[in-house]
Amino acid sequence: MTTSLGTPRTLDALEPALSVRQVLGLERVLAGEPEVVAGASQLDRLVRWVHVAEAADVGVMLTGGEMVLTTGVLLAGDEAAQAEYIQSLHRAEASAVVLGLGRAFPAPPDVMRRAAERCGLPMVVLHRPFPFAELTEEVQSRLVQRKFAAVSLSEAVRTALTGLITGGAPLQSLLDEVAAHSACPVVVTNLAHRVLATAGERSAVDDVLRDWERISRQAGGSEGDGWIRAELGGRGERWGQIMLCGYRGDTATGRLLADRAAEALVLHRMLGGSAHTWEEQSAQSLMTDLASGVVPARQLLPRARAAGLPVNRRTFVPMVVRDGDTAQLDRVLRLLGLPGLVAELADGVTAVLLSLPRDQDADALAAHFASRLRTESGALKAVVAAAGQRTVWDDVPAGLREAQHVADAVADSSDALELPAVVRLKDVHLRGLIRLLRDDPQVQSFAERELDGLLCAADEDLLAVLRTYLATGRNKSRTAQLHHVSRPALYRRLEAIEGRLGVDLDDFEQAASVHIALLAHDAQQG
């Protein structure tokens, strides 16, 4: 009966090794007609080295993981010594013992076999005379090759990743490199299990992300074979994980890759290669793809879901905030417990996409968000532009573009306009229309013609006064107040403007014409 040692002895994961089974399967070893006579359940033990030893006290020379080859010449006729020999190998955690049958033992010795079976030590006999030197040469050279391959792979990956880091490469490049080695999807998550970045073949990555909600919600976090994780952290703080999802190679190599990748990612983050956190970069990439419409929204669903955005049976509110601080916007969302994504679409243009349960009042919550943003940021004039709510994910890109359009339309005159906390398309009136027509050559030439007197000798002060005056509905006291000038000083400026443009601003039609031209001019600049 075989006594089991329990799990196979595992050596350091990075240490190259063959199993006993693999050694016995080698062609040159098969020539010796090996037969396992004890410990058959332990053949997956790893062989770190092959050692030829005839000494009776061989155990003291071993450090564990050795396959010991012997003819047993010093053991013949002494059953107590035979049993002790096996015991000493067991105590030294040898992987297996191989006994060449011949002069000392013509047949497998029962005492040794029973002792080996009791302690679960694989015992193999070779029925044909076999030069041990051939076996050691064969196995040692394979072990050295494996060790060299592991070191070589480790060094190659480390060199490549270090090169990328020192070259200022973004996170994505590092992950692409890791995925090229692992040939499986690579996912980086934060502590909230939110996917921050992925790499690998697109369809395979999408398959992983599609199932992400289930995977990420497993508190224990076991995903079965081929899922290799390495913790990301430093200075006593853990902040995420990198995962090889469904790695098909051997575990030791996968572990090596994951560890090298984790080291590189930690280094990359500590060196602070980007002004944005990984969370920000991840949201930015998703939102930019969504707003641009280059990738169909439907294809972005797995990424959105994996980024922590609830997408099933939701109402979406696409919003754009100009000159908003991404971190501040994110803080306000968290404070209010509103699920959503925040990302900078362009310099000074930040998109906020709320995802609300359908029973909630989306307009009221958007207003709640805008009002809290003003309180928290201290920016009383923070303008939140929102598109109409969308209940279908495919409509979200158009919504983001609408919100951006609204934000652009009021960008130049938000101080002068009496705007609600949340500005919508219906609030931007003529500005919205002009914004849409700004690239039309006829509109451009109209603007230049109308404003020529001010533009030819550019006077930013007069242009600004004119902008405010028209935006306030020709309210002189409000304009003077906003420009911190006295009323007489304002009158002088208005007269100068009228003189240079050759118009009478008290005449509604002329004022309207100049107003439209100025809106077109600003839209072209924006």
Next chain:
Amino acid sequence: MSTVIRAALFQTAWTGDKESMIQVHEQAVRDAAAQGAQVLCFQELFYGPYFCQVQDKAFYEYAEAIPDGPIVKRFQALAKEHGIVLVLPMYEEEQPGVLYNTAAVIDADGSYLGKYRKHHIPQVPGFWEKFYFRPGNSGWPIFDTKVGKIGVYICYDRHFPEGWRALGLAGAEIVFNPSATSRGLSAYLWQLEQPAAAAANEYFVGAINRVGVEDLGNNDFYGTTYFVDPEAQFVGEVASDKEPELVVRDLDLAKLREVRDRWQFYRDRRPDAYGPLTAP
């Protein structure tokens, strides 16, 4: 009839003074109510710093009577105004020198339902609680609120499975676990113990932890507040480990029955064989 309730948890950082801390929490009630939340639980000792980082009797002043003290009254009015059940983890003074780490439970109509007093009181560096609190002596109450049967198990209590089970036996559907716990000490347990308790006792758990480092010590409170369901699955994302956050989640209480029909832990337990557990 829908069995889904909208529940909320609030994690935040110490503002520097008691009154502004209370106001932050009042605002959280309004924010949660604006989203239709029906129940909200705050963090442990919600209106103070986590003063147990030091042993200073000056902090005894934070204790007040429950339910007759001003804070409970203030939040009773707010609960009534917004129709929301509130769980208020506070510092309770029963009489001078008799102080507890307690949570008061207010129903959606503003009525006071009762309190739970923390049973297990730690005394280790950064958590000198025996200096401040007597061990709880009010048993394992369950509060029959408008949204369901609620239990409370405070901070260090969570390391002891017996209390979780007692709350389950008493009929809890959701157990709130308001906490103040530090990264270096317990981060490896935070997403292990409460999900395990939720699975073992087949109910929902809401775990709340404050955020930030306060002036009184080096404890790095790491937030990551969450709800977990009776299958030990997180409900939505885990909250930030650094920022204040309101967590609002829909919990389907029908899941209790579904899981309990699958696993009959309550039927198969053997209290007759558990005598050694209660031997002194």
